[in-house]
Amino acid sequence: MSGFRTLFYKEILRFWKVATQTVAAPVVTALLYLMIFSHVLESHVLVYGRVSYTAFLVPGLVMMSVLQNAFANSSSSLIQSKVTGNIIFVLLPPISYREFYAAYVLAAVARGLVVGLGVLLATLAFAPLAFDNVLWVLVFAALGGGIMGSLGVIAGIWADKFDQLAAFQNFLIMPLTFLSGVFYSIHSLPPFWQQVSHFNPIFYMIDGFRRGFFGISDVSPWTSLAIVGTCFALLTALTLAMLKRGYKLRN
Amino acid sequence: MPPALRVDRVAKRFGAVTALAGVDLEVAQGEFFGLLGPNGAGKTTLISALAGLVRTDDGKIEVMGCDVVADYRNARRQLGVVPQELVFDPFFTVRETLKIQSGYFGIRDNDDWIDEILANLDLTAKANANMRTLSGGMKRRVLVAQALVHRPPVIVLDEPTAGVDVELRQTLWQFIRRLNRDGHTIVLTTHYLEEAESLCTRIAMLQAGRVVALDTTANLLQRFSSHTLRLRLAPGASLPPGIKARAALHDGVWSLAFQHFEEVAPILAQLSAAGCCLENLEIGKPDLEEVFIRVMQGERGGMR
Numbered sequence: 001m002s003g004f005r006t007l008f009y010k011e012i013l014r015f016w017k018v019a020t021q022t023v024a025a026p027v028v029t030a031l032l033y034l035m036i037f038s039h040v041l042e043s044h045v046l047v048y049g050r051v052s053y054t055a056f057l058v059p060g061l062v063m064m065s066v067l068q069n070a071f072a073n074s075s076s077s078l079i080q081s082k083v084t085g086n087i088i089f090v091l092l093p094p095i096s097y098r099e100f101y102a103a104y105v106l107a108a109v110a111r112g113l114v115v116g117l118g119v120l121l122a123t124l125a126f127a128p129l130a131f132d133n134v135l136w137v138l139v140f141a142a143l144g145g146g147i148m149g150s151l152g153v154i155a156g157i158w159a160d161k162f163d164q165l166a167a168f169q170n171f172l173i174m175p176l177t178f179l180s181g182v183f184y185s186i187h188s189l190p191p192f193w194q195q196v197s198h199f200n201p202i203f204y205m206i207d208g209f210r211r212g213f214f215g216i217s218d219v220s221p222w223t224s225l226a227i228v229g230t231c232f233a234l235l236t237a238l239t240l241a242m243l244k245r246g247y248k249l250r251n
Numbered sequence: 252m253p254p255a256l257r258v259d260r261v262a263k264r265f266g267a268v269t270a271l272a273g274v275d276l277e278v279a280q281g282e283f284f285g286l287l288g289p290n291g292a293g294k295t296t297l298i299s300a301l302a303g304l305v306r307t308d309d310g311k312i313e314v315m316g317c318d319v320v321a322d323y324r325n326a327r328r329q330l331g332v333v334p335q336e337l338v339f340d341p342f343f344t345v346r347e348t349l350k351i352q353s354g355y356f357g358i359r360d361n362d363d364w365i366d367e368i369l370a371n372l373d374l375t376a377k378a379n380a381n382m383r384t385l386s387g388g389m390k391r392r393v394l395v396a397q398a399l400v401h402r403p404p405v406i407v408l409d410e411p412t413a414g415v416d417v418e419l420r421q422t423l424w425q426f427i428r429r430l431n432r433d434g435h436t437i438v439l440t441t442h443y444l445e446e447a448e449s450l451c452t453r454i455a456m457l458q459a460g461r462v463v464a465l466d467t468t469a470n471l472l473q474r475f476s477s478h479t480l481r482l483r484l485a486p487g488a489s490l491p492p493g494i495k496a497r498a499a500l501h502d503g504v505w506s507l508a509f510q511h512f513e514e515v516a517p518i519l520a521q522l523s524a525a526g527c528c529l530e531n532l533e534i535g536k537p538d539l540e541e542v543f544i545r546v547m548q549g550e551r552g553g554m555r
Contacts, residue, residue: 002357002358003356010354081340084340084341086340089352090355092327094325094328094356250303250306
């Protein structure tokens with residue numbers, strides 16, 4: 001297990017050493033979103049009939065930060081190691097593909113949670129938050145981070161160049177996160193787009209996460225948990241199969 | 252005692268390209284073994300296969316008796332690989348790099364050994380420097396250090412001296428020789444044939460994914476190379492016909508191959524008798540370059 005522990009530690013150390021870029025910068029970005037959107041919309045929108053828009057927005061931004069940073073961590077670490085060639089240092093030692101997967105994904109979750117916590121603390125000043133059920137908050141943050149960390153592993157292994165990874169991020173990850181209900185409740189959407197949103201797994205992550213704060217959500221948190229849990233299981237199986245075959249890494 | 256390396260009918264194709272076409276090799280423990288061949292002969296693919304970096308299509312590889320696929324954990328613990336490319340992780344210092352590498356092999360408190368390697372590779376002063384700040388030669392030494400953190404009995408060096416200055420080359424070979432004396436098996440690929448000749452006790456030559464020669468360095472030299480007498484004639488002089496018939500002219504220098512030193516005196520006597528004046532005379536030793544060229548041109552017989 002020690003190989004796993006070191007790889008996990010190395011992945012944590014990697015982002016922590018450049019925390020200005022990997023932690024502080026995304027917190028600032030989230031704050032900018034909050035300030036702009038709440039300035040424009042605060043007096044116009046009340047969500048679920050009783051939640052102020054700023055308060056509604058905060059958990060969305062926290063979760064979006066968790067997801068984007070989890071993806072960024074595993075994907076950029078892998079593509080950098082592949083492009084510079086130092087991935088060899090991880091491939092030569094007796095580290096199993098399961099340890100490899102666990103180390104990269106857990107470090108991605110850790111980065112997501114650290115940034116998410118940073119956003120949460122920074123935004124506390126702007127909107128008083130309730131914590132209806134902290135367990136939902138933690139479960140959805142961890143599972144969401146795990147899903148995006150796995151996707152990051154897949155993208156990092158699949159991409160041969162930085163622009164391919166950027167395409168994955170810009171054309172898949174960003175639209176899915178932005179159109180998942182970070183900035184709005186899907187009940188405010190026209191029926192067609194409400195239906196479409198139900199096919200976006202990230203919608204369930206954010207909806208379940210928000211449930212932990214307000215005790216209200218667009219769908220039942222148990223439904224969200226089942227969908228998010230299934231997604232995580234499928235992605236884990238897919239990533240492990242790729243790693244076991246040595247796809248692009250051992251060829 | 253299992254061999255350090257056992258390569259059995261190993262084949263690997265990349266699409267239409269055959270990188271390894273059934274390679275058989277055995278390297279005994281404690282050997283200093285050379286793996287030579289032109290670019291694209293399959294040297295790096297073979298090293299990648301035994302390090303588990305490439306999955307082979309066919310055949311079997313063992314490191315110290317451990318199968319590199321079925322028993323990869325033990326096989327990789329026995330093996331230290333110095334890669335050809337000058338790779339490094341820009342996030343860490345030299346010491347962090349080595350501590351992390353130790354951790355990957357399950358070794359937690361490795362500071363004494365790390366200090367020793369650093370001292371031997373003349374890196375102690377750079378221990379806390381970030382990898383980015385090191386010169387190319389320093390980075391190369393760190394790569395060697397990284398391959399040694401887990402004290403592997405078998406060490407593979409893939410062209411370790413490509414683009415390395417003379418001084419570092421000397422330091423490096425001194426250190427590798429010492430590791431070999433201490434019982435480590437060394438497998439080396441290089442394009443510097445004089446290096447291979449002076450270091451390796453046994454050599455395999457690869458061509459188009461096949462082993463085309465495999466023997467001790469001494470036997471290869473004896474079989475494929477000879478002493479050469481090189482003559483540069485004074486202006487206007489010409490060789491007597493009897494000698495000219497067995498000499499070859501290249502760049503104004505006549506070369507005559509011979510096996511025994513007793514043959515030299517009669518040649519010189521004939522030249523003297525014919526009144527042939529010399530501008531320069533040299534005796535060349537058998538060298539691996541000649542062996543290499545002749546083997547690559549298709550002369551076999553080095554197979555054993």
